[in-house]
Amino acid sequence: MKDMDRRRFLASLGQLAACTVAAPALGQSPSEPNIIFILADDWGWGDLGCYGNERIRTPHIDGLAREGIRFTQFYQAAAVCSPSRASCMTGLFTPRHGVHSHMQDMEGNRRRGMPLFLDPNRPMLARLLKRAGYATAHFGKWHLTSTDDPSAPPPPAYGFDAHRLTVGEGSAIHLQPASIPGWNSWEDARPGPHWEAWRAEASFRIMDETIRFIREHRQQPFYVQAWLYDTHAVLSPTAGQMSPFTGIPMPYRIYYSAA
Numbered sequence: 001m002k003d004m005d006r007r008r009f010l011a012s013l014g015q016l017a018a019c020t021v022a023a024p025a026l027g028q029s030p031s032e033p034n035i036i037f038i039l040a041d042d043w044g045w046g047d048l049g050c051y052g053n054e055r056i057r058t059p060h061i062d063g064l065a066r067e068g069i070r071f072t073q074f075y076q077a078a079a080v081c082s083p084s085r086a087s088c089m090t091g092l093f094t095p096r097h098g099v100h101s102h103m104q105d106m107e108g109n110r111r112r113g114m115p116l117f118l119d120p121n122r123p124m125l126a127r128l129l130k131r132a133g134y135a136t137a138h139f140g141k142w143h144l145t146s147t148d149d150p151s152a153p154p155p156p157a158y159g160f161d162a163h164r165l166t167v168g169e170g171s172a173i174h175l176q177p178a179s180i181p182g183w184n185s186w187e188d189a190r191p192g193p194h195w196e197a198w199r200a201e202a203s204f205r206i207m208d209e210t211i212r213f214i215r216e217h218r219q220q221p222f223y224v225q226a227w228l229y230d231t232h233a234v235l236s237p238t239a240g241q242m243s244p245f246t247g248i249p250m251p252y253r254i255y256y257s258a259a
Helices: 003-011 013-018 058-068 079-089 105-112 126-132 193-199 203-218 239-245 252-258
Strands: 035-039 135-141 162-166 222-227
Touching: 003 239, 013 252, 035 079, 035 135, 079 239, 126 222, 135 203, 162 193, 162 203
Parallel strands: 035 222, 135 162, 135 222
Antiparallel strands: none
């Protein structure tokens, strides 16, 4: 995808996420809204311009806030990766789905009394929407299974028609063996010499997959989870990504370049 496609996507995201067709004729059901769920990892509440940050410009996100709803008092199910994601997927509080901390390898999860993966038999938002006729997809960070569990159910078991992701933690390295069927990841997201370059482009990769899916399914209602890795460490912005922030001291420069 070209950079212009990505910018247009961000600029029009509010309209895409809430778009409906013209009012239906009498007796017809209203059209289902399209849903794009963007989850950014480790943003602080004051990191965006729409929440008062004067050091970094976030015009497209600020536009979403103006055209939509900006929350100033809210709660989330957990303050770390996996349990917050599991609650978003299921609508359940942490004690009910059992994912109370971030997923590690199988040994680490067992040691902390954690399940090895989110139970796919729980209520699932994607599955409910799929039954209602939606095309469903997940792109980006997953982090809902042990990083080394060959028996873990892949995203289709949770109701997703399409996906591309990594199962790793903040590093965004995909640790599932390539031979395990059902997992669609980026090959250069696996451990190796290409990982750092992939990490710097992770948000672009997720955005490209999201745009592609929307274009392919624009004739039906769709639900897309675009779950970013930024701004979760490890941050690896390129020199080009850092160049607009030359007047900002470290480590803020690295953080803003990834944001």
